[in-house]
Amino acid sequence: xxxxxxELALAAARARRLVLRMIxxxxxxHVGGALSAMDIVTALYLxxxxxxxxxxxxxxxxxxxxxxxxxxMAQYAVLAHTGFMPPEVLDTYGSxxxxxxxxxxxxxxxGIEANTGALGHGLAIACGMAxxxxxDQRSFRVFVVMGDGELxxxxxxxxxxxxxxxxxxxxxxxxxxxxxxxxxxxxxxxxMAPLGQKFRAFGWxxxxxxxxxxxxxxEVLARLPLSAGKPSAIIAHTVKARGIASxxxxxxxxxxxxxxxxxxxxxREIEAQVAELQxxxxx
Amino acid sequence: MTEDMYDSRKTxxxxxxxxxxxxxxxxxxxxxxxxxxxxxDFRARFPTRYLEFGIMEQGVTGVASGLATxxxxxxxxxxxxxxxxxxxxxFRNDLGYMHQNVKIVGRxxxxxxxxxxxxxxxxxxxxxxxxxxxxxxxxPQDAGExxxxxxxxxxxxxxxxxxxxxxxxxxxxxxxxxxxxQGRHVREGSDVTVISTGYTTVAVIEAVDTLISEGLSxxxxxxxxxxxxxxxxxxxxxxxTAHVITVEEHYPRGGLGGAVAELLGGSMPVTVDRVAVPxxxxxxxxxxxxxxxxxxxxxxxxxxxxxxxxxxxxxxxPNQDR
Numbered sequence: 001x002x003x004x005x006x007e008l009a010l011a012a013a014r015a016r017r018l019v020l021r022m023i024x025x026x027x028x029x030h031v032g033g034a035l036s037a038m039d040i041v042t043a044l045y046l047x048x049x050x051x052x053x054x055x056x057x058x059x060x061x062x063x064x065x066x067x068x069x070x071x072x073m074a075q076y077a078v079l080a081h082t083g084f085m086p087p088e089v090l091d092t093y094g095s096x097x098x099x100x101x102x103x104x105x106x107x108x109x110x111g112i113e114a115n116t117g118a119l120g121h122g123l124a125i126a127c128g129m130a131x132x133x134x135x136d137q138r139s140f141r142v143f144v145v146m147g148d149g150e151l152x153x154x155x156x157x158x159x160x161x162x163x164x165x166x167x168x169x170x171x172x173x174x175x176x177x178x179x180x181x182x183x184x185x186x187x188x189x190x191x192m193a194p195l196g197q198k199f200r201a202f203g204w205x206x207x208x209x210x211x212x213x214x215x216x217x218x219e220v221l222a223r224l225p226l227s228a229g230k231p232s233a234i235i236a237h238t239v240k241a242r243g244i245a246s247x248x249x250x251x252x253x254x255x256x257x258x259x260x261x262x263x264x265x266x267x268r269e270i271e272a273q274v275a276e277l278q279x280x281x282x283x
Numbered sequence: 284m285t286e287d288m289y290d291s292r293k294t295x296x297x298x299x300x301x302x303x304x305x306x307x308x309x310x311x312x313x314x315x316x317x318x319x320x321x322x323x324d325f326r327a328r329f330p331t332r333y334l335e336f337g338i339m340e341q342g343v344t345g346v347a348s349g350l351a352t353x354x355x356x357x358x359x360x361x362x363x364x365x366x367x368x369x370x371x372x373x374f375r376n377d378l379g380y381m382h383q384n385v386k387i388v389g390r391x392x393x394x395x396x397x398x399x400x401x402x403x404x405x406x407x408x409x410x411x412x413x414x415x416x417x418x419x420x421x422x423p424q425d426a427g428e429x430x431x432x433x434x435x436x437x438x439x440x441x442x443x444x445x446x447x448x449x450x451x452x453x454x455x456x457x458x459x460x461x462x463x464x465q466g467r468h469v470r471e472g473s474d475v476t477v478i479s480t481g482y483t484t485v486a487v488i489e490a491v492d493t494l495i496s497e498g499l500s501x502x503x504x505x506x507x508x509x510x511x512x513x514x515x516x517x518x519x520x521x522x523x524t525a526h527v528i529t530v531e532e533h534y535p536r537g538g539l540g541g542a543v544a545e546l547l548g549g550s551m552p553v554t555v556d557r558v559a560v561p562x563x564x565x566x567x568x569x570x571x572x573x574x575x576x577x578x579x580x581x582x583x584x585x586x587x588x589x590x591x592x593x594x595x596x597x598x599x600x601p602n603q604d605r
Binding site: 059063106107113114115117118121123124125126127128129130131132133135136154155158159161162165166 | 310331332334336337339341342343344345346347348349350351352353354355357372373376377380381382
């Protein structure tokens, strides 16, 4: 059952609140990237991925690979929201042997497909999954969320070549292009623009959207694959730390360690967004 | 032992093709490396299970991990440094940390690609691979063990690194008795323990037999597995001889010699002499010439073992970390 755009936006707001719940528990984390990617991750899990929390390793399931593993809190929040774990697990964030560590571990949490964190690994792994599907004549798709800051890693472009050469149109990449990384603007640190043209040159079909606009995400998902026989890359322009005005669009949000007052203010802000969307969703 | 010689790479490729006939989960991955890995026949017989990627060992290692998550058993063979050094992080994270059932075969190991120079030599692969938790490291010693190791690694669930050389090898051991983690007690003696691994074992046996004929009593252990080490076999022998010499075509640090020294240093401090390739960039040249210059051919090994035993008897030889 597909959710409406408003329902998805509400779910994303609730998931943002869960990110802050993890920060309440652990004190700090990669908040900026988790919040910029949150709308994409939410839409994928709630409306697109063929997955079942009761059977998380079903052979025919769609795969979600978080190449930018530091955005893990986005995935954890949505996994909790969709029933892969009780939300209480999020309260272990930052503690010894937590199933929700700083970067995802497939052996600790159902629903995690790869141990990412070292950047530039996800796409090649995703291509392997897609080739496995083809060998078994399965039709599952493999969705990858990357960060624009990880694109200078050359291994990404090995993956880009593989997906195109092997015509893996079951592979869909979302680049969470928030334009920032830990030291500043991606275009000042290593300018990889124009991203769309780079993927196109490798043989991908490309589209660009506002990755924090749920209606644009929903619209592009309805058109997958963007071109039969080609992998799809969606350059999703986003705002780092989307949802917390005081740190939105700042490199400092990449790894955020708020004071108690800052965290309280952020929670109030996100809860107000949830309340507003709840009203809208029930209209 | 038969007098016939077998090409290492073709032996590997043929063995994998036999296994692929029996297990359709086996998939061969090539980084423009399949033909030189003896996989022509595999490709002809299983075209859909032979995947080509061109020269990108990081990408292929990632793909192997992804394929393994779908239940395939990917086997990726290429020149040893490029499947251990170039892709080390993919090996460590995508295969080791993810516990994936992937088999990586480094061919032309050691300095068997002698004349191509240090970029193509692999004298640290045992060390690198045995540093990754959960990775099994195999070094078959003859043609029979290449066949046996291929079968054994495919029966084991988990990441495996196997090093083979390139040249012709005799058959010393049967095809069907290779057990991962179990060494062979090839000669029994009490003066000194000699431990070898990989294709170097062929020359080691020749050297040891000459020394035995001269009256030395040598306990010879031949290991087709570097990790996990056959601790019981090594400790039992060291207890009897109190002098251990390791021989390998690898740097003296971190490989077989390193592993044996770690084991004995912890539980049975005896003299461990590591006969290996000096810790330097090896010059290029004909393989036989390199072996000779480093004393790793049968003649050189015979002289080296004799010298080390004499030294040990006189003073208790100090370790040599060259």
